[in-house]
Amino acid sequence: MPTHITVLALPHMLGTSITLPMEILHAANANLIASHKRQNRFEVTLAGQTITPVTITGGLTITPQTSIEHIEQTDCIVIPGLWRNPQRSLRQLQALTQWLKKQYQQGATLCAAGTGVSLIAEAGLLDNKPATTHWFYFDNFQKHYPRVQLQQHHLITQAGRIYCAGSVNSMADLMIHFVGVICGHSIATRVEQQFSQEIRRSFESIHYSFTDNRNYADETVLQAQLWLQQNYQLEVEWSALASQLQVSLRTFNRRFRQATNQPPTAYLRKLRLSAAKELLQQSNVSIAEISDLVGFKDESYFARCFKQQYLLSPSDFRRSVRGKLFSLSTITDAASSPGTGS
Known part of the structure; x- marks a missing residue:
């Protein structure tokens, strides 16, 4: 069965923090079909709090395919980075925070980019766990979530099924890592070659995890x-x-x-x-x-x-x-x- 990925479309988000992961997952499916004649390994759904079009950074609008209330269970959730101070948006995203908590308890993996990590912290899922966020909001994040073990020197952190990426590029590194885990090293390398391998650093070289070989x-x-x-x-x-x-x-x-x-x-x-x-x-x-x-x-x-x-x-x-x-x-x-x- 394909791995079901829910990509969240939120108001005032950084569009590249969802479009880049979606393109990487699409490329993985395309390479699987072209190389091995296999079916898609990723089924990607774009979901919002409602199906109302959302305005993202730069003034573009994106229309979700469905709303989160219609997704009973998913394997992985991609959470975008939010523009500027994320605390301004959290009040309007309380229903989403509770949905994330429910999905995590049902076994979903959570992957957040930049300031989107605040949504996972708001749900209390990062208490006493390592996390990172966009460098500009380190102090703000630590003030609001003192129980989170903020890793300021790591671009990616892992705490079980929760992954935090400090930037959009780090989210791309994380997606390449997932492609490798699910589709194998060969497909991941082919996808990496399509997405600026000259500036990428490997997931293994930049992430922090409770189970990291270096820890x-x-x-x-x-x-x-x-x-x-x-x-x-x-x-x-x-x-x-x-x-x-x-x-x-x-x-x-x-x-x-x-x-x-x-x-x-x-x-x-x-x-x-x-x-x-x-x-x-x-x-x-x-x-x-x-x-x-x-x-x-x-x-x-x-x-x-x-x-x-x-x-x-x-x-x-x-x-x-x-x-x-x-x-x-x-x-x-x-x-x-x-x-x-x-």
Whole structure:
């Protein structure tokens, strides 16, 4: 059965905080049908407090397909960011707040963008849980919801079935993550390639969660991760690392896998590929040099691993990204040149 996603249409919302997630989910369905001849995995419904058209930021109007009272149960709810101070809108959204609470209690996953996180906090669902919101409203949010564990240094937080994204771009990162969970890594990567992969950071690199691999209690594994993040380009002697951490190699491997759901070699490979991806995006260093710089001593092996992870060869990935960046820089340079635009 398809996963049912309810996208909320609210007055004075940021339109991109719902249109971008909807486009990503549509792209996932399209890629599934094109690649695997499967049916849609996402069924998306746009719902409002009523079916009356709502005016969003910029003066546009959006007409909901249905009202929330007609949705008895849904798998996931996308909550948009609200323009300016969200407290001004909450008084008119009390019925929605109660509906969100009911849906969450029935098993729905909640995903809020920016100031839309206030709706979940208003329902009391974030008490004693981590959350984030738009940076401009950190102080305001903390004042109104002192029991929420506000994570000011994370763009995405997870507390069980509640996800908070600090911005519209972070909501896009979150949607890509969901596509990967439900449709698989291959489809998620294909969708990512359609949505500005040159500026995206992965969900795993920016989110905070009660169950985040970087937040668990095994201090030995955490120390190993920190060491690997700082020394991924080196040739790692796993027995020496285990000895440095005062455990046997067998114990180290077992505890690392138990804590992160992957062996240390796979974790290291992902670190190296992520670093290579950034170098391909941001530098003119040759692919052979990048392979060596991030710790791959065999360029062919690096290319195979990169394509397996990102579905493009390093050279194809660089062409796709640098072409977009070049176009963007050209526009920026032209706009800032003396004598233009007058």
